[in-house]
Amino acid sequence: MSAPATVGPPPLWPRRVRVLSLGDSYRLRIDTRVLTVGAVLAAVAVGVAAWSLTVGQTELSPAQIWAALTGQGETTVRRTVVEWRLPRVLMAVLGGAALALSGALFQTLTRNPLGSPDIIGFNTGAYTGALLSGVLVGGSYLGTIVGALLGGLGTGLLVWALAMRRGLQGYRLIVVGIGVSALLAAVNAYLLITLSLEQAAAAAMWGAGSLDTTTWSQLVPVALALLLLAPVTALLGRGMGLLPLGDDAAIGRGLDAGRLRVWLLLVGVTFTAVVTAVAGPISFVALLAPQLAVRLTRTPHIPLACSALMGAVLLTVSDLVARTVIAPTQLPVGVVTVVLGGVYLVWLLAARTRKA
């Protein structure tokens, strides 16, 4: 297996890429840099997640955490860890990954680092859905989730329909998305006024994006979405490698670019809508994670797995900060990610201006 697969000198692939021979015909191309970045990000995500379990009103030792996870130790500790902290940390990991994948899909679809679902307005649309459900059926928990999900998907469809003209074009999608997002923000402001004070407060809490009250049952839709859609995303991945070459070149290679875009939009919106429905709009993870990942891996296209891992790291770190920075008061994690994203946007603008 370790036999050199490329036939003789000179080497075709740069040193970071290894081509392994598996059998007569099968070849496996491995980008060692992507592999390394992925491994480091996975280790950081697991490390931060584990550390997060120890942090809280009662500091717990790693030994106590381990005991609780394996079903031993005191009942109160076990409840704290398994019922409260674990679902929250898992939500940060899975939700971060789902948001990052959504961002990776949208940025590939629009060929633009700003083409992320939070910029295009699906977050705002999900919020509209949540508020509408508050107005129509009262602020029940299930109603908020279903409303947010429908709102996010509905906004996706609306933006798609408005941006569609001789195929789906990335730039149009962004411009139309920003417009729709602005309109929906106005609708949201109006809806907040019409709600009762109590409902408005609950809606605003949800609207800040928080993992405070995550329960195991909330984790289910996010885990399910990842389980079902991650393989779909992986299948779309190969075609996604052709989109950056431009439509003519991609279609000339046999890619149905129009159909791929529709798939990217559908899967991307679903990822965002599911996370937003259970945790509220958490901005900028989708924008930031793929861009950080591509800078680390230095690949010509956005690396999917590394983006997902980066999203997991970003959201677990953000949640840890949100829990500890002004403890015992907890900040909504959305506030932390907005600060992160703001810094990134300013940096991006500055870097672009310097280049121009």
Next chain:
Amino acid sequence: MVTTEAGTAPAAPAPAGAADQARRLEVTGLRIGYDARVVVDDLDLAVPPNSFSVIVGPNACGKSTLLRSLARLLAPQRGTVLLDGADVRSMGTKELARKVGLLPQSTTAPEAITVVDLVARGRYPHQRLFRSWSAQDDAAVRAALEATRLTALAPRPVDELSGGQRQRVWIAMVLAQQTPIVLLDEPTTFLDIAHQIDVLDLCRTLHQRGRTLVAVLHDLNQAARYASHLIAMKGGAVVAQGPPGEVVTAGLVEEVFGVRARILTDPETGTPIVVPLATGAVIAES
């Protein structure tokens, strides 16, 4: 080095079995355009198998539009594009891309992509769900890089190459696709004269090795020099076609391009050379 070349030699005549089973590409009753603006109407054209066909004509005569519809980048409003007698619309996108390759007019390489990575993406129509890379893919990429003299540059980023080298990379990507038919939309635009000749020589070599080539070119003299079959278009219609020696006449140049010219014979190749008259060459557009 020598053994390497010998080792890859069997894969070198890249379009596997292309020479013996020439593909027929033709259009019948074709109408193409953008929304209400019809560029080409009721066009019938058959590309001779195993030819190096070059389409020439003034700006906006529909030559690039025609090429784009041959590659199915543009759906015809009426009529059909036929490959071996079958409507290309009835084929899968990947299936068509295994038979017809396209070098688009404007290309953008993603940042930081290496030569070999870009060329490898030409293998997309041959890849299957659970086999992302195979020995055949490897051999095709190697042969394509060899044919375009890019083997030594393979691990380098495309950004670092010159314009002429970059165009060779894109041609290599189309070659790695191993299609019997290759369409090239103005492959020499933006290149200096040496790189233009380099690219056209490469095209001629590909043609001699058995591929059918269809190219759009701006330079009439280059077209006459390299084409085995010249197609002259004006106003969305084919005015004349055939061997350059028969097609390129003073009358045709005047009719198609609106230029009065003398036709000489290229002392190097025996093909016609168009020399515009010293005064009064351009006929005022009516």
